[in-house]
Amino acid sequence: MDAVLRVVLIYGFVMFALRVMGKREFSQLSPVELVTLLLIPEIVSQGILREDQSLTNSIISVSALLVLVFITSMITHLSPFAEKVINSPPTVLVHKGQLIADHLNRERVSASELLSEIHKAGLTEVGQVEWAILQSDGVIAIIPVNQASATGEADKNMPTL
């Protein structure tokens, strides 16, 4: 009983904390971010297991965690609102070759970091980018101008799921 309650509390807190930190923490990690994410399990393991090192307690705690993960995924699948609250929505960083400075600053993505992602996509400058979107998992998706228009044409011919 105690173990389940502790997992629920820690899960809720960590979900909240990671949501507040933003999307970047899930992708390429800086040293500070890496240390933060490595330390969290170390800190919370004491809070969950306490002095009870039994296998039974570990199984209960892992089961409780997996049940929470499953319930969370069900809720986000069924409710777009819950999906928006739990998984941060994508953020547009570049549109039609224009940087959106407010979004870059809010997500703490530097111009050089964005340019590096643009280069990885095989492009040389921001003007070649139709969309640069910071996804919920922290990856920056780069859609070149030509590809965006081609995809748009293709979308029109695609049946609705």
Added chain:
Amino acid sequence: MSAPTPPAPPELKVQIRFQPSQWLGLPILFGVVVLAILGFFGQSGRLLTVIGDGVELTLQHPTRTRYGLHEQLVIQVHNTTQRPLDAVEVRMSRRYIEQFDQYDFLPTPHGIDDQSFIVSIGTIPPQAIRQVTIALTANNAGEHWAEISVIGGGVTVGKASFSTWVFP
């Protein structure tokens, strides 16, 4: 001017579908959690009273525990007669005690034979109670059976048995 938004995702009829493995696995995971909430895997104890020959033996013992957790076994011997009970010994089955990682008797046993730890509690005056306490730390998993006997004046005057289930 509002901030640009990325193209909207296509429409999808949202439904809940499970994979075959999830039909089996999810009830197990949910079952473990529900049983834990209901206290099935938690520590529990019982108070057991046995009337013997001129003595009342009261045991407060763990019935369920988990590896590494601390438990206490309390044995009270009440002399219910109007005369003193001499040379009283409490014998606790060794097979049970040795299933635990640590065991501390109070008072300390004065002897151990093949079957038992033997704790001497001397003479119990009429209507008096003497107590033996054993602090235990659970180790081996499974059900462990214990037998306790009280010897007074060279004969067995009380006997009780119980079991403790230890989760791994």
